Amino acid sequence: MMLVIVLGFVVPFVLGADTGCLNLSGTCQEDNLPCSGGYVSGLCSGHASRRCCLPTGSGGCSNVNIISRAQWGARSPTHVSYISVPVSEFFIHHTESPSCSSITECSARVRGIQNYHMDSRGWSDIGYSFLVGEDGNVYEGRGWSHVGAHTAGYNSRSFAASMIGSYMNHLPNSKALTAVKNLIACGVQLGKITSSYRLFGHRDAGQTNCPGDALYAEIQTWPHYSHGNP
Ligand SMILES: [Zn+2]
Structure with a gap:
């Protein structure tokens, strides 16, 4: 002893x-x-x-509650690439799945997404940098250190958060919207994102309706949203 x-x-x-x-x-x-x-x-x-x-x-990050990979029960990545920070672009996605409103429910959803990305898509890990639940928590995906697999052509120079749910016809709840805004601000404070970063929806960078019509209209009202090409 x-x-x-x-x-x-x-x-x-x-x-x-x-x-x-x-x-x-x-x-x-x-x-x-x-x-x-x-x-x-x-x-x-x-x-x-x-x-x-x-x-x-x-x-x-005092106003962001990040549920770590260990906490949600992540599998280990099969490979990682380190990202060079700060990045100057941030993408918003939705998971096009049911939403979730508790740590237990959201953790299960995130594990399912990781399984899909690794087993069906053949990726090395869950694709998103972070995921955000309607419980108001942020779930760590590839985090601030690793290159993600979320936005083809932009992965090595951006981070992305995916809102857990399907937001074609309605918005994420206010807890989830606040959480993602605070996450981005936190990334700026941590030196992971430039203070003059540009915000986009996934559809700005490819043929997809992600992050859903309703959420896409919402993020266009946020101060760093950038009309035009990423
Ligand atoms: Zn997307």
Whole structure:
């Protein structure tokens, strides 16, 4: 027991590992440990499962509750490519599935989407950077560190959030709309997205009706929406 306690203090010193998350007031730790807020990727040195626990009320993401991959039960990616940040484009999608209104329900939906993307599409992971539920939570997909598979031709230079639901004829609820807006603002604060970023819907970049007519009309009223080609 004594040895374990001593090693716990000494090893980080010996390895020179810092426990802070860049300039944010979170803690770098293994992401299967309890975290009173949410985990954010890309802020800690070391291997991928060592991530920043940002407690609620701290740092740039205090108004965003991110459900980590470990929390929703993600499979490991079969391959990852690192994205160069900050990016200057952000895309909005919808999942064209039923919506969800609790962590349990949304986590199951996200696991199903990951299975579809990996098993039927043959992708290395769930395609989206993040997903947003009508429970008001953000579900971490490929996160802020990895290139996604969401918007053909733009994946290596953008992030994307997919609203869980089908938004042809109605909007996501206000909790989900607030969550995605706060997520984008959080990305700017974390230095992952430029402050002059341009916002698009998926259909601006390809032949698709994503993110649905109703949601597409909504995002065109947001300040960073960019008419014209991405
Ligand atoms: Zn889409």
